[in-house]
Amino acid sequence: MADIEEVGSAEDTTPQRDFHHPYTPYPIQLDFMNALYEVLEDGSRVEAYTNNYKGKSLSLICGSLTWLRDHKRRKLNDELETEVDDGKTPAWVLAHARKEKRENALRARREMEARLQKVREKERKEREQYMRRINEQQQIRMFGKPDGSRKEENPEILEAEFELGDYQSDDNNEDRNDPAFAGLSKETIELMKKVGYGPLRSKEEEEEEVPDEIKIFYCSRTHSQLSQFTAELRRVHLPPTYEDDPLEESEETSEEVVKHLSLGSRKLLCINDKVNTPSASANTVNDRCLDLQQSKSTENKCPFLLSKADNQRNVLQREFRDLALADIKDIEDLRGVGEKLKICGYYASREAIKPTEIITLPYPLLLQKSSREALNISVKNHVIIIDEAHNLMDAVSNIHSVSISLSQLTKCADNLTAYIMKFGKKLKGGNRVYVAQCHRLVKALKSWLEEKYSVASDSSDMAIPSKILEGIVTQGELLRLKGIDQINIFKLGKYLEESKLARKVEGYTTFQENEKLANEAKRQRIPTTKARKVATSGGLPVLSHVYAFILALTNPEQEGKVFYGPTDDPSPKGLRAAVGLRYMLLDPTHHFKDLVEDARAVVLAGGTMEPMSDYVNHLFPYLPPARLRMVSCGHVIPKENMLAMTVPAGVTNQEFEFTFEKRKDPKLITELGKTISNLCRIIPHGVVVFFPSYAYLETVVKVWEENGPGGTPSVYENLQSKKVVFREAKGSSSVDDILRDYAKAVDEGKGALLLSVVGGKMSEGINFSDNLGRGVIMVGLPFPNIQSAEWKAKMEFVEHSLISRSDDVAIKSTSQSATDLRQTAKAAAQEYYENACMRAVNQSIGRAIRHRNDYAVILLLDKRFSRENIWGKLPKWIRDGTTAEPAAKSGDVKFGMVMTGVGKFFRNKAV
Structure with a gap:
């Protein structure tokens, strides 16, 4: 396995680069952005990166886009040097030739930037006019007509709707935008064109030859996560890729908006109401769309998908491209562009792929070869960033x-x-x-x-x-x-x-x-x-x-x-x-291999990707160690802001061992309820508890709801007396409602307890920062059912895979016989099984502590957490959180020690 590099752990020898981060980045963010920059510069590398602080997306954006702009700039300069300098030509001739070649190379890019700037200005004016009308209407509704006059709205606002945008004549606008004709009169331009000076190709010919420039494909699980990434992308402001003269930089050229494109399915982009009905599935929309395209009847053709013979097609597609790239739009905005132009956004978006710098798309569109082919996407020599990569192997397997x-x-x-x-x-x-x-x-x-x-x-x-x-x-x-x-x-x-x-x-x-x-x-x-x-x-x-x-x-x-x-x-x-x-x-190796082989570099990023060994052994077994780089960034919080402890026993000293055979014992469940109730007394604000499954959560709640001996209050009633209790239900569509009510109870000072499930909707993508998650409690280890046919097959596959690679040097050195090899294979299968469990644990407990000033306790309720094979698979930043309590991970910890440690932790925070 490739070594895991702790960024920032050694003496800082990284170069000082300006990553144009919108905030002052933490040292570990700088370390990661430098590591990312180097991987992209080297190419032919796979990097796995893990951290657990809010700001991962900005680190990925700033690091990758800074490299992209630098790379394009260096590539152009290298091409100019290679083509011009022959070692014999005078310096002044070389300088002139370089300048002319640079102008020719950048002309198309400048023209596109000029068009995009006009689109931005037009959209800005439209927004201002719209907001003026809305504000005026609100004023009239609130205060009525001014002075009883007959005037209902300000005439200036009404007239603004009919204002003409900036206009330049078609016969000279394009020429004057060309640097070769800058500052010259129309008559001079015409004379120069007659003698053959200036661009020889038509505007249409130049636009058709848009180069497929190197770009970044950013992939995540859902469109909601991609929308969050798009929002972060809007925060970043980068200088122009190409500068005419750095010494004469003007205010207008101090920033170049990132060219970003969101790609999605027909279901998300189709604007034909007859095809994309509210109840139609994505597959149904696909089939209906293809049926319309193959229909021989003109009446049945989709009005938004123009044929190649339609003269308006190229014009609308280029306008769609310019609107899509003028500013940063998410998938809903892109659908709105299609509605505005009355053109199919699913097909028109392909016109914008080549000049784009960063493309966002969900897992299925990137990981499935047929989907990439349908979208005309090629990842050859481009950069791939896969976020939330702790799900990657499962995602590839599920797709296929x-x-x-x-x-x-x-x-x-x-x-x-x-x-x-x-x-x-x-x-x-x-x-x-x-x-x-x-x-x-x-x-x-x-x-x-x-x-x-x-x-x-x-x-x-x-x-x-x-x-x-x-x-x-x-x-x-x-x-x-x-x-x-x-x-x-x-x-x-x-x-x-x-x-x-x-x-x-x-x-x-x-x-x-x-x-x-x-x-x-x-x-x-x-x-x-x-x-x-x-x-x-x-x-x-x-x-x-x-x-x-x-x-x-x-x-x-x-x-x-x-x-x-x-x-x-x-x-x-x-x-x-x-x-x-x-x-x-x-x-999943074969189905992911073509992406790795084609791309310039692949970056797997995740908040909690530990244990990482599975990625090396089961996703990239064919790659040499030199092509793999593992980076772990730790956490931005000081150690005193987090306390992690195992809780091997409850209030009455009954052992916590939530194995499949023991966890339904009513005594154990009652002990669990009393323990959580006691912890809720000293943990302020919000507490999130994670259970192994929905079925077990239901079993626990049923026992808790039973009345105590002699009609005493139930465990559930005792919990409700400490905090307002909320519960996640399987398949519930009201997650947002539960989270809103939970946050409201915390904000109102009542305190709240949220009962959630590992692998559920609350365990991924939800941030319980600040008071929403002052305590995170993990109940047991969520091991999958090892007796199921599927997990038996997985374990068998891992064993056979290792044995089939027995000629590997590393295995030879540890396997002296067939018996030893089988034992090594069985150990590898067991580790794979444990890793699946611990990745789920790490993803859940990583929901808390999301920024430098945040703090929380993480309590692991099961004596098995103290075992070295389990404890060692927790993220390093959590293991480091035990330094405040030397016995925190020990199986000898008594519940009184837990209460003392947690109480002391929060008393220190109250000072």
């Missing part, structure tokens, strides 16, 4: 994993049967062959599952057993069912894409069901419109879903596994919905 339930297979088989019965006689040639192949595929998988779970073919719903059989089936076994291996899966996929069979089968099924509803309405003599409804879910057609699963089976056997067992199908209840098949990608 797919499941299918028995109820979905049954529905698909029924739909195909009905379709064949209706249109079978009209099917000819290839259509007949491919439709039959689809039917055979679906029926084969359906029959296999029905036999596995003894489900009768005519049974639509059966009771779900208390424990559903689960296991692994080989890809080859499924592909051999009823001759599936004789079908060319890739040709079938091409047919499905071109014929739109899946959408047509789904559409015919919906039509049939609606006709039944209409006929029933006639029979009951009720209005047809009241009975008619759309019978489809509006998601991906089920046949497309089945094909995606079949396609996953063609992956190499060593990359993934197929499981049968419980599914999360939200369709009608019953055994058919409860069971199914799932292909799970176990090895």
Whole structure:
């Protein structure tokens, strides 16, 4: 494994660079920005970076964009030196030649900057006019008409709406913007053009040749996180990339707005209300959009997607590009540009990719090759920054994993049967062959599952057993069912894409069901419109879903596994919905490798990425150590602002060991409640408690709500007497409401207790800074179920991977025999299992202490936290927080010591 570098830990020998940070950066921020700058300058490197303070995004922005501007400037100067200096030409000739070449190289860039500046000025005036009208209307509503006059609004404000923008004649505007004609009259310009001096290409030709300049792809999990990043990007002000004369810098050229572009799905950017309905899924919008493009009827064409033959297309796309790049816009702003110009933002945004400096996009659009190809994105020689990278391996695996339930297979088989019965006689040639192949595929998988779970073919719903059989089936076994291996899966996929069979089968099924509803309405003599409804879910057609699963089976056997067992199908209840098949990608290496090989550099950034060994061993096993750099930045807070302690026992000295076998013991749960209640007495303001799962949180609350002996108050009532209690619910859409009420209770001085779940919505992306999180309590270790088929497969995969790399020098030196090698492999699998747990722990407890002046206690309620293999996987800044209490991590800590330490900590903060 590559060594983890502690930035700032050695003597500071880094060069002094101006990163144009909007605030005074902390030393560790400077260290990281310098480290990032060096990695991007070297190229061909992967950097993993972890920290846990607010400001990570600004460090990434300032470090990467400063390097980008410097790199482009140096690249131009190097090109000029290489092309001009031959060692023989006089110096004054070289100087003139360099100046002329520089002017020619920068002309297109200056023209674009001039256009963008006009767009910014126009938007500024529009905003000012709009705000003037709004303010005037508010004045009239508040105070009425002035002096009873008939005048309702200020005429100057009304007239401002009709003001003309700045205008320059088309016949001389473009020429006068050209540096070659600066300051010259129209007549002189015309004369010079007649003798051939000046630009030889037309404006349109120059615009079509926009270079694909080196850029940064910034990727995160969700669009909300990308919007937060965009907001941070607006804080940064950078000088121009290219300066005509640094000694004559004017106020107008002291800043160059970063050219930023947000990329998103059709669902986020489509402005066609007939395609992008509120209830439509992203897959449905994609299919509807493609259907409109392939329609032969002019009436069915999308009015916002102009054809290449339309003369207005290039004009609107360039205007979209200029509006998109004029200032920093998030995805909602970009959709607004499309609405303003009446043009499809999803396709028009591609015109803005080449001149962009930084592109923001969510995980699926970058990590999936098909998505990159759909957007015409190439990462060749560009920089990739992946934020929230603690999720990266899971994200890659989830994107390339797919499941299918028995109820979905049954529905698909029924739909195909009905379709064949209706249109079978009209099917000819290839259509007949491919439709039959689809039917055979679906029926084969359906029959296999029905036999596995003894489900009768005519049974639509059966009771779900208390424990559903689960296991692994080989890809080859499924592909051999009823001759599936004789079908060319890739040709079938091409047919499905071109014929739109899946959408047509789904559409015919919906039509049939609606006709039944209409006929029933006639029979009951009720209005047809009241009975008619759309019978489809509006998601991906089920046949497309089945094909995606079949396609996953063609992956190499060593990359993934197929499981049968419980599914999360939200369709009608019953055994058919409860069971199914799932292909799970176990090895994300191959699917991420093409990005690493193409990019100039890849940066993985996260607040809490420890333990980092998994990234080296399971994401980049093919990279030499020289191409990997691990950076850990610690925390900006002084050590006295944080106290971390294990709590191995509760109030009555009962041991805390929340293993799967012991954690449901009512005595243990009651002890937990009393312990938290006591801690809430001395921890002020807000306390956040993290539980291993939603199911366990429900179990705990039920025990707490039971009355005490002799009708005494319950544990839950005791907690409520200390602080206002809030609870996170699984699948709850009211997270914002809970957080708002929680913050309100804290602000009002009541104090609040928030019961949350590791891996839930509260454990990622939510900052419990200042009084919102003066205490963070972790209940137990959230180990995944090691007895599940999926985790057994993961552990087996890790073992086999290490054994297959047994010729590695590092392994040779520690493995003297096959037995030793197997033991080493088992230890590696166990570490992988522990790492998955501890990354989840670190992500949750990292929600508190978000800036230099923040402070909090972190309490780990389980005696297993004191074990070295667990304690050593906590972030260093948390381990360092134990220095105030020497026995903090010891398993011998008594609860009285915890109360004393926590009380002393907050008394010191009150001074």
